[in-house]
Amino acid sequence: MRLTTYTDYTLRTLMYLAVDTGRPATIAEIARTYRISETHLMKIVHQLGVAGDIETIRGRNGGIRLGKPAAAINLGAVVRRTEPDLELVACFGDTETCTIGGACVLRTALHEALAAFLAVLDRYTLADLVAPRQQLGALLGLVPHPAAMRGIA
Amino acid sequence: MRLTTYTDYTLRTLMYLAVDTGRPATIAEIARTYRISETHLMKIVHQLGVAGDIETIRGRNGGIRLGKPAAAINLGAVVRRTEPDLELVACFGDTETCTIGGACVLRTALHEALAAFLAVLDRYTLADLVAPRQQLGALLGLVPHPAAMRGIA
Numbered sequence: 001m002r003l004t005t006y007t008d009y010t011l012r013t014l015m016y017l018a019v020d021t022g023r024p025a026t027i028a029e030i031a032r033t034y035r036i037s038e039t040h041l042m043k044i045v046h047q048l049g050v051a052g053d054i055e056t057i058r059g060r061n062g063g064i065r066l067g068k069p070a071a072a073i074n075l076g077a078v079v080r081r082t083e084p085d086l087e088l089v090a091c092f093g094d095t096e097t098c099t100i101g102g103a104c105v106l107r108t109a110l111h112e113a114l115a116a117f118l119a120v121l122d123r124y125t126l127a128d129l130v131a132p133r134q135q136l137g138a139l140l141g142l143v144p145h146p147a148a149m150r151g152i153a
Numbered sequence: 154m155r156l157t158t159y160t161d162y163t164l165r166t167l168m169y170l171a172v173d174t175g176r177p178a179t180i181a182e183i184a185r186t187y188r189i190s191e192t193h194l195m196k197i198v199h200q201l202g203v204a205g206d207i208e209t210i211r212g213r214n215g216g217i218r219l220g221k222p223a224a225a226i227n228l229g230a231v232v233r234r235t236e237p238d239l240e241l242v243a244c245f246g247d248t249e250t251c252t253i254g255g256a257c258v259l260r261t262a263l264h265e266a267l268a269a270f271l272a273v274l275d276r277y278t279l280a281d282l283v284a285p286r287q288q289l290g291a292l293l294g295l296v297p298h299p300a301a302m303r304g305i306a
Contacts, residue, residue, distance in 0.1 A: 001236055003242055098187075100168065106228075116266075117270040
């Protein structure tokens with residue numbers, strides 16, 4: 001059981017931006033910092049833009065930054081959006097018709113377990129994830145903006 | 154986020170056996186019923202035997218059956234054993250050293266979510282999964298043994 005790297009990188013990108021240095025970040029610097037592919041990151045950034053979680057600043061000193069306060073970006077919502085496949089087993093989908101579909105308590109148990117999983121994530125926002133802001137900034141090689149972090153204060 | 158087909162088939166096999174017809178089942182009939190590969194199933198059956206959840210009956214009318222009462226086979230325990238990779242993200246493992254490892258609240262959140270997921274499964278036993286025994290038997294083309302199901306009564 002694994003989340004996709006797509007989800008993983010989406011969350012890491014949001015955390016990077018939530019440290020908020022006061023200037024837009026670039027895809028190149030995020031890719032370099034996490035040692036991940038720039039091409040992969042571009043798709044992620046595009047989708048984050050579509051969702052409104054980040055916004056693109058045009059121009060010479062342009063780049064990307066959060067599109068809303070970190071406290072307004074919910075972890076459960078992001079994961080529900082980025083995980084293409086929250087079907088733990090084939091029978092969660094519409095396509096498979098399992099022999100025992102009609103009498104399957106296993107499906108009920110797994111649905112309940114998935115709901116519990118997502119309920120925990122629903123309790124976290126991006127602001128919670130970057131609470132150790134100074135420490136995160138240091139690890140990412142970023143200097144957090146002296147003003148209160150976007151959406152925290 | 155998906156469980157492996159290995160886990161899926163393991164659970165379906167256990168459910169099949171828990172209907173308990175009073176005679177051992179064969180790998181061939183289970184594979185045919187669920188329309189899954191016999192080769193794949195053989196590996197699963199072997200591992201279920203190693204775990205003691207099923208036992209092999211030798212001889213002309215031999216086959217496999219549950220090795221312990223269905224109520225003693227816990228769903229959470231089976232999934233923990235069959236899922237090779239409960240590392241939701243790469244950094245759950247020992248191999249990856251993520252840039253922000255030291256200050257990562259995301260990891261904490263995901264660990265907590267996984268624990269909630271498994272805690273739900275821990276509340277179920279195989280006996281719960283086959284509670285609609287008559288209905289399951291009909292769907293699987295099995296006639297449940299008239300005596301109370303193994304481990305339920």
